[in-house]
Amino acid sequence: DSGVTQTPKHLITATGQRVTLRCSPRSGDLSVYWYQQSLDQGLQFLIQYYNGEERAKGNILERFSAQQFPDLHSELNLSSLELGDSALYFCASSVEGGLQPQHFGDGTRLSIL
Amino acid sequence: QQQVKQSPQSLIVQKGGISIINCAYENTAFDYFPWYQQFPGKGPALLIAIRPDVSEKKEGRFTISFNKSAKQFSLHIMDSQPGDSATYFCAASSGNAGGTSYGKLTFGQGTILTVHP
Numbered sequence: 001d002s003g004v005t006q007t008p009k010h011l012i013t014a015t016g017q018r019v020t021l022r023c024s025p026r027s028g029d030l031s032v033y034w035y036q037q038s039l040d041q042g043l044q045f046l047i048q049y050y051n052g053e054e055r056a057k058g059n060i061l062e063r064f065s066a067q068q069f070p071d072l073h074s075e076l077n078l079s080s081l082e083l084g085d086s087a088l089y090f091c092a093s094s095v096e097g098g099l100q101p102q103h104f105g106d107g108t109r110l111s112i113l
Numbered sequence: 114q115q116q117v118k119q120s121p122q123s124l125i126v127q128k129g130g131i132s133i134i135n136c137a138y139e140n141t142a143f144d145y146f147p148w149y150q151q152f153p154g155k156g157p158a159l160l161i162a163i164r165p166d167v168s169e170k171k172e173g174r175f176t177i178s179f180n181k182s183a184k185q186f187s188l189h190i191m192d193s194q195p196g197d198s199a200t201y202f203c204a205a206s207s208g209n210a211g212g213t214s215y216g217k218l219t220f221g222q223g224t225i226l227t228v229h230p
Contacts, residue, residue, distance in 0.1 A: 002156065033217065041219040043157070043202065056217050090156050097216035099145040099164075099208040104156035 004028065004105035006091050012111045018079040021108045025072055025093030031055070031104060032074040033094075034066055038087040049074055050097050078110070086112045116140075117205050127229050130189040134224045136203035139184065141198025143205040147218070148177065148188045151200045160201075161188075193228045200225050 003026035011019055025032050034046040045058035049068035062079075068074045078085060087104075088107045094100035135147075137151040144165055149157035160179050163170045163177040163186065163217045170177045176189040190197055 002158065004156070031216070032190075035218075042222045043218075045217040045219070048216055073140055092218075094216075099206065099216075101159050101162065102218060103159065104149075106156045107155070110199065 001013040002103040004091060004093050004103055006089075006105035006108050008108060009106070010109050010111070012113060013113050014079060015083060016079050016080055018077065019081065019110065021078070021089050021091075021110075023074045023076070023091030023093075023105060025074070025091075026103055029093035029095055029103075031071065031094045031097045031100070032068055032072070033092040034060075034074070034076050035090045035092065035104075036087050037090060037107070043056060043090075046076070049098065055097055081112050083112050086110055117203060117206060117219050119203050119224060121224060122222070123225040123227070125227045126193050128193065128195060130193050130228075132197070132226055132228070133187060134203070134226070135185065135187045136205075136221050137183075137185045138205050138219075140205070140207070140219075141184070142207045143219075144208050145206045146177070146179065146186050147200045147204050147206075148175075149204060149220075151202065151223075163227065165225045170188045190226075193226075195228045196230050198226055198228050202217055 003112045005024040017085045030051045048056040066076045079099040090107045092102040092104045094102045147226035148160045151157045174191045179186045203222045204223040
């Protein structure tokens with residue numbers, strides 16, 4: 001058990017809808033990362049937050065947004081969903097940013113019908 | 114510039130054999146190289162990591178070899194066991210806070226390892 005909690009585990013929705021994925025980092029970790037895993041793109045970095053502030057952005061679509069709350073949990077919001085957004089979404093956390101080890105949750109599997 | 118290339122895509126070894134997975138990177142700003150193990154239905158789990166100031170790091174049956182001049186690193190799994198059957202990912206990131214790679218992991222495409230009993 002990595003100590004990183006992601007909910008829900010599975011999400012099935014339709015095109016055009018909006019969903020929110022939630023992540024609770026390990027106790028004491030200030031940095032949260034979001035990654036997308038798909039068969040064709042592999043594991044791709046989306047966005048990083050550190051202590052409530054956005055720190056880095058990767059290949060994140062404009063339809064996607066995230067935030068980190070004062071209690072350090074994070075949410076990833078996906079809107080105007082398309083079939084191609086079907087993927088596993090992972091959250092990872094680390095004590096700080098930089099070269100600290102990142103510990104991953106078990107992901108949310110998003111299926112768009 | 115950001116790519117990490119991993120090979121082979123899949124690997125089959127017999128129990129007790131040595132599993133070797135290779136990765137190559139392009140971005141010379143990378144200075145942290147972790148390996149992750151992923152089982153079906155689970156998130157990637159950190160196995161072992163290396164910084165470029167050492168050429169080898171060993172933890173139990175897992176060893177990372179690092180060649181800075183060739184920009185390559187590899188994972189060796191000694192005495193491979195059926196329980197090691199999983200997907201393995203190499204990754205790289207940069208500790209340069211001013212760089213675009215700071216903290217974020219760039220992953221290889223993964224290697225599916227199967228260890229036969």
